Amino acid sequence: MSNVPAHSFAPRPLSVAAAGPLVGTVTVPGDKSISHRALMFASLAVGTSRIRGLLEGEDVLATAAAMRAMGATITRGDDGSWTVEGVGVGGLLQPETALDMGNSGTSTRLLMGLVASHAITATFVGDASLSKRPMARVTDPLARMGADFTTSPGPDGSGGRLPLTMRGLCPAVPITYTLPVASAQVKSAILLAGLNTPGITRVIEAVPTRDHTERMLRGFGADLTVEETAEGRVIAIAGEAELAPQEIDVPGDPSSAGFWMVAASIVPGSDVTIRNVLMNPTRTGLVTALRMMGASIEERDPRDVGGETVADLRVRHAPLSAIEVPAALAPSMIYEYPVLFVAAAFAHGTTVARGAHELRVKESDRIAAMAAALGLAGVAVTEHEDGLSIEGRDGEPLPGTGDVAVASLLDHRIAMSMAVAGMHSASPVRIDDAAPIATSYPAFVDTARALGATPQWVTA
Structure with missing residues (x-):
């Protein structure tokens, strides 16, 4: 089966x-990229965040369900606003069942980053379309930080597909990683893993990609810097962060x-x-x-x-x-x-x-x-x-x-x-x-x- x-x-x-x-x-x-991140970051804050204008599409709802499965309390009010009671960075719980990502590649890749620096095991599954999409560009750098992956084969016999089981490591190992291909999802996954990793985790991108992760993490109180260098844009995040709850309009x-x-x-x-x-x-x-x-x-x-x-x-x-x-x-x-x-x-x-x-x-x-x-x-x-x-x-x-x-x-x-x-x-x-x-x-x-x-x- x-x-x-x-x-x-x-x-x-x-x-x-x-x-x-x-x-x-x-x-x-509401913007999908910001909606995903708002739910994730609010779930890692200590306290109550409120989100207005959240995109209520299936992809974002998959993120909400996954964060609930790992301990966050997420509810929708009658006025359409969402309230999130976070568990704190490092506070994610072992999910009892597989995390069903539906069709959402963004949910999958960013959540793998979150799980990578927690001592929990999570299995990610998705629909037929998502299960064909390669995940190696995310699993490779996260494996360098200490996460371990068991993946499914793709059509060509190579691995890196869903269903995928990952075992996070805490404490994880900070890395400096140069993106081989411009990808905001890969950048974000590494930065999210860095949230709960002692030391400084760095991502270098030769071509700038969407920067919602950087903007929002700073808004939540993370110690994150962006520097333009000859190598490209260097984004550095200090680990073992403490995030403060926010009011967010998407x-x-x-x-x-x-x-x-x-x-x-x-x-x-x-x-x-x-x-x-x-x-x-x-x-x-x-x-x-x-x-x-x-x-x-x-x-x-x-x-x-x-x-x-x-x-x-x-x-x-x-x-x-x-x-x-x-x-x-x-x-x-x-x-x-x-x-x-x-x-x-x-x-x-x-x-x-x-x-x-x-x-x-x-x-x-x-x-x-x-x-x-x-x-x-x-x-x-x-x-x-x-x-x-x-x-x-x-x-x-x-x-x-x-x-x-x-x-x-x-x-x-x-x-x-x-x-x-x-x-x-x-x-x-x-x-x-x-x-x-x-x-x-x-x-x-x-x-x-x-x-x-x-x-x-x-x-x-």
Whole structure:
């Protein structure tokens, strides 16, 4: 019998076709990266933290369940706020059962970092998609700190996959680790292990990645420094930390906002305002790329919320032109590439997006998945090892997929990106399973309808 849980949702096919302009104001879910970290750090603080605006998608709920299993008390109030009673750094308890991560790679990798410097054993399991994703980039540095891993084989016979059992070590060994590939998840896992490790744990990144872990840990009271050196950015954390409880307001997720940025840009006559979007400079690569293509994105009322910059974004339809996407933008928009590919499908000329090797090891192989999906919808696409070249249709609607459905591959971003493509398609774009959208944006379909789109759940 397989140890891999069944897919959390019954498959739900979705069909989307053009229905006129998108108009209105939306509030997107709380940022997923910040939501995960808020729950984890609050669980390690001594005292009561309160979190408002938490993303209540399946991925974040998996993090909440795991932290409860290791001793934290986490409750949701009637007003939608969350209260967390932490156990303190070093206070995590042995979970009684396997930690089910569902589809969440972020939960898995960051929680492995937490467990690594505690004298507990934890088994991580996930759905079919997550169980295919490699974990060696996290297990290797954590093993250097003293954690021990038993992993499952991947399709090629190599290890490093879920189900995975890890045995933490306390006290763990502080390390200095240079990231071989830009990855905020790997960086964060090592820093979280360093929280309960005597001495100084350092991570060196040649290319800056999203810095929510650094910002939030300092906000919780950790002794963390960031220094720019000739080697790159050096992040150092002093171990055996004491974290203080916080009041946290989670800003809107720029990855979720990206779907409406692209949708408003490609659908003629559209005018959409997206409220309270996180504008952390390590997360605004999609805004930069779309503006390079000619998108009309206006920032309104920029303001500071809990150490992060947020703004309201007004996005209006504009003709897009093809660009060569700078590879340097990859770390700041790695989750947004699928919907950027959709924008490129409507541009004038051929967009080339390279330097995004990381897309091969997300919830799906997002390069291959989007090449297949866009090709099925009538877009000329050339696949590269590290990205795509996309021949734009100069603003013309896509032909659509007819009676054939694109494969979402249990990947929420593939499903939502192709739903956006269908919003300017002559005939429907069909998606074989849009149920995974609930992992990050449960209200996506309802929000699309509120703006004027007409996505339809398909029944057998």
